[in-house]
Amino acid sequence: MKLIATVVAVAAAFGIAGPAAAQTKLKWAHVYETSEPYHTESLWAAEEIKKRTNGKFEIQVFPASSLGKETDINQGLQLGTVDMIISGLSFAARSFPRIGVGYYPFTFRDADHQYKWSMSPAFRELADGYKAKTGVHITALTYYGARHTTSNRPIKHCADMKGLKIRVPDVPAYMAMPRACGANPTPIAFAEVYLALQNGTVEAQENPLPTIEAKKFYEVQKHIILTGHIIDGVATQIAPHVWNKLTDEEKKIFTEVTQEAARRGTKIVEQREAALAEEFKKRGLTVTEVDRGEFQKAVLDKVPMESMGYVKKDWDAIQALK
Template sequence: MRKGIWLALAFAGIGATVMSGTAEAQERVLRLGYLFSQGSQLGAGAQRFAAEVAKRTGSAYRIELYPNGAVGGEVEMAEALRIGHLDMAFITSAPFSGIIPDFGVFDIPFLFRDARHAHAVFDGPIGQDYLRKFQPKGFVALAFGENGMRHITNGKRPVASPEDLKGLSMRVPQSDVMLAGFRALGVKAEPLAFPALYGALQSGQFDGQENPIAVITASHFERVQKHLTLSGHIYSWAAILISKSAWETLGAAEQKAFVEAARAGGQVSREVAGRAETEGVDELRRAGMTVVATVDRAAFEARLDATTAEFGKRFGADLIQQIKSVR
């Protein structure tokens, strides 16, 4: 854990509380961290959430935002939430299958047809049931947001079929489900924390990676990758989280306001991620990337049949089918 950062944040939080106590006796400051830039889908959602909290609580609460991993990576932020060293965070799906194994089901490649299908799942009974799975781990999920549909980039060749992936070295998030899926496709897949990814691509440590378009553009991966494949192989959700200790200091009306604000912020993150799916791809084309717009999805799913069957044993074949059947 980055002790220096946490000490600095602790003092910053104390200072904000003291100043707000002299200016506006009712204001309380809560710190919210996220991994990407202010202009990212998470940044846009976090800013909307902060504005909605101020509006819905009559400025009794101010959300102080820490973008660009200023308070650590997502695994670190989740741990900081758990022990109460951080008040809030907007975290993508990447670390959660390791923290709450049940969430690994959503990392199964080609589980979702598209983002609209994923929204229906996460906004419906399945998603609401999964929101409650955070509390035993020491934090409360207020609402789902979006990182985006994940797509493949690489520096070697266009990828349109499973055969094109064979032998490529790729970075994937720290998810054993995603690792198993890509390895079943013949990829030399290894995990790596996101902040180290650009350098690893630049040095040739990896041939490729996979991320939502909004992340690819914001991170300027077009500078170190030649080919983009719009595979949409995994939907990467995100969640606006609050530490259990901070949540329990809120009254019932305040908790309701925070949930409503989080839903608004989550929706904005979806909208920004959705726009990136079209505008961002055009931007990457103009930057010189070759784009494979469609893949042989049936061929990918067929290649993953045995692995998907193993996932069925782990998560429940009925649950997987239930998710796939949502319209």
């Protein structure tokens, strides 16, 4: 009995306990609102991973930039301050430019085209290249929506954007279309966009319709211009200090669950997107259709993909997907 008591005391002193101590707590961060599918489906995935690993992983999801702006949480994967994130691949492209090829304007036809790419060998080659540079492992890609332009001035043609001060994320791909049309792209953190529009720091921005709704940008903008210039996606990413410690079975679970969450989220975004143009009209905004070919020509002429660090064979592989 004395021996048992001594073992228990030593175990307690060194923090060694029974099965409960084996639980691993993870932080999953993103910049989206709690109402958006990137959050709701992350909550589902966190619970599903816990269930499928018999409670080993307790994942807490931190929404709405609560653990930092998008640049911060991307850096956090390598610093060890966050364990998982959902973020645009445009940020990954800072370390491995080729992976940003899908952000070149007018690359994807629709969400299905993007999904086929995310499950293809061509995408895995790029994800592996990013992992080789950073150690970060990408498990899934969720459709974020077709990016459209909102403004306080009417826009019908590419030339109408000349001199327009438009907020874009701080990555070159998002600046391509505005620059090609003569606008003045201004990087501002996502969490600060509403205030910047409200106080006139910028007069326009671009985002998918569900994001325009979730962030209430329609309250401080008069026009929605359906440029559809980028079919956007956000990637579920796992830090190397987590991924490298997972067993093969755990890696399979994390991959399957996050891919299922991505499909669920994509479906929600597509359904919401389909209804929003009419809803914005009812709210008093002017919704304008444009000739996207005109905008695409300006991009091809003035901002070639090679100038952004993209490789044409990667773009061609996307176009070849049917």
